[in-house]
Amino acid sequence: MQALNISPGALPPEAEALRAEVRAFVAEHLAGFPVRERVRNWQGGDPAFSRRLGERGWLGMTWPRRFGGHERSSLERFVVLEELLACGAPVVHHWVAERQSGPLLMRYAPDTLAPEIVPRIARGEVSFCIGMSEPDSGSDLASIRTRATRADGGWRINGRKVWTSGAHRADYMIALVRTRDRSEDRHAGMSQFLIDMKTPGFTIRPIINQVGEHDFNEVTFDDVFVPERQLIGVEGGGWQQVVAELAFERAGPERFLSSTQLVLEMLDAADPADPRQAVAIGRLTAQYAALRQMSVAVQRMVARGEDPALIASIVKDQGALLEQSIPDVAHDLFGGRVEPDSTLEQAMTYLTLAVPSFSLRGGTREILRGIIARGLGLR
Numbered sequence: 001m002q003a004l005n006i007s008p009g010a011l012p013p014e015a016e017a018l019r020a021e022v023r024a025f026v027a028e029h030l031a032g033f034p035v036r037e038r039v040r041n042w043q044g045g046d047p048a049f050s051r052r053l054g055e056r057g058w059l060g061m062t063w064p065r066r067f068g069g070h071e072r073s074s075l076e077r078f079v080v081l082e083e084l085l086a087c088g089a090p091v092v093h094h095w096v097a098e099r100q101s102g103p104l105l106m107r108y109a110p111d112t113l114a115p116e117i118v119p120r121i122a123r124g125e126v127s128f129c130i131g132m133s134e135p136d137s138g139s140d141l142a143s144i145r146t147r148a149t150r151a152d153g154g155w156r157i158n159g160r161k162v163w164t165s166g167a168h169r170a171d172y173m174i175a176l177v178r179t180r181d182r183s184e185d186r187h188a189g190m191s192q193f194l195i196d197m198k199t200p201g202f203t204i205r206p207i208i209n210q211v212g213e214h215d216f217n218e219v220t221f222d223d224v225f226v227p228e229r230q231l232i233g234v235e236g237g238g239w240q241q242v243v244a245e246l247a248f249e250r251a252g253p254e255r256f257l258s259s260t261q262l263v264l265e266m267l268d269a270a271d272p273a274d275p276r277q278a279v280a281i282g283r284l285t286a287q288y289a290a291l292r293q294m295s296v297a298v299q300r301m302v303a304r305g306e307d308p309a310l311i312a313s314i315v316k317d318q319g320a321l322l323e324q325s326i327p328d329v330a331h332d333l334f335g336g337r338v339e340p341d342s343t344l345e346q347a348m349t350y351l352t353l354a355v356p357s358f359s360l361r362g363g364t365r366e367i368l369r370g371i372i373a374r375g376l377g378l379r
Ligand SMILES: Cc1cc2nc3c(=O)[nH]c(=O)nc-3n(C[C@H](O)[C@H](O)[C@H](O)COP(=O)(O)OP(=O)(O)OC[C@H]3O[C@@H](n4cnc5c(N)ncnc54)[C@H](O)[C@@H]3O)c2cc1C
Pocket: 129, 130, 131, 132, 133, 134, 135, 136, 137, 138, 139, 140, 162, 163, 164, 165, 166, 357, 358, 360, 361, 362, 363, 364, 365, 366, 367
């Protein structure tokens, strides 16, 4: 069996120094930002806040300067993410773009699309959505049917994507589509395109989630024309590219820090003399500490240019389990005694409804466990 090496270690002084700066920034810019909004965590957004982060140099922190980046370390970036997530900052406007679209474009379109688009991501100006899942293709992404066919000067795309978070707010989508018929190698014949959401032929229909919010969409492509230069990487290379993109998507601390506002509310409401509360909240804190150590280890691997997919999958799987348990702990400790519409009640209600999705988005629990088993040499 393959060894699982996790080497966490402390954060370097420059990363810790940055923490104070980020805390001062959020104290200034998010004063009075209500818990009702903070609980949405990285699902809530404000384009102006994203632009302010861009002005501070806190987007694209690790990217080369020629792409508008700041050439700082992934551990410094980790501290910024951690602080923003811990206070439930409204970051969704830039989140997908900064986490995965920018890195994907720099890797696979460094001379064509990246110089034009990526500096705008680093300035917090543009929002991206992910066009992977389809009505009959979620976990089995290789079974997608949305199809691009050659046209004069580019491609025409027809098909349907579903569960597309933020499509109604996004400027661009990176879509995985089929450019050749399915062959025996089911991972062949797929490609990725950068698509401007204002292109004629898109229909975006809202899907209301169980929290009652409009986040997801169904997106229909009806002869959407995409110029040749917006093909990302090589035609037919979409599968390898999308696997790399999913590694960016799964590697961040948002995968265990989405229920934090409820833990903070519990801490505020807790009675220090109540041993049952102390044990329950202490147990959550210990789980957070272990996941954080592993998440720091993921960032160290990224910094060394190593593939963090195995540990990142463990953090996401275990992080979702922790986050999904937190509303139950809150109900157990405080249920029946919570003041209606108090901030504790707001956080409990929102997260009770939101957490089931945490083990679906970005890859389901079963899929991640398959990746973990493969990484450990068990399958
Ligand atoms: C909050 C949220 C946001 C999302 N945002 C986006 C987005 O922006 N863009 C996008 O493209 N998609 C998005 N998705 C879709 C998400 O990626 C899919 O829901 C996910 O990949 C699962 O696909 P599915 O829903 O088709 O479920 P299915 O693949 O049908 O799975 C159903 C169940 O079967 C299990 N299962 C499936 N295959 C196997 C297997 N081989 N072995 C064992 N068990 C298996 C799954 O684990 C799951 O429990 C989002 C989903 C959520 C919940």
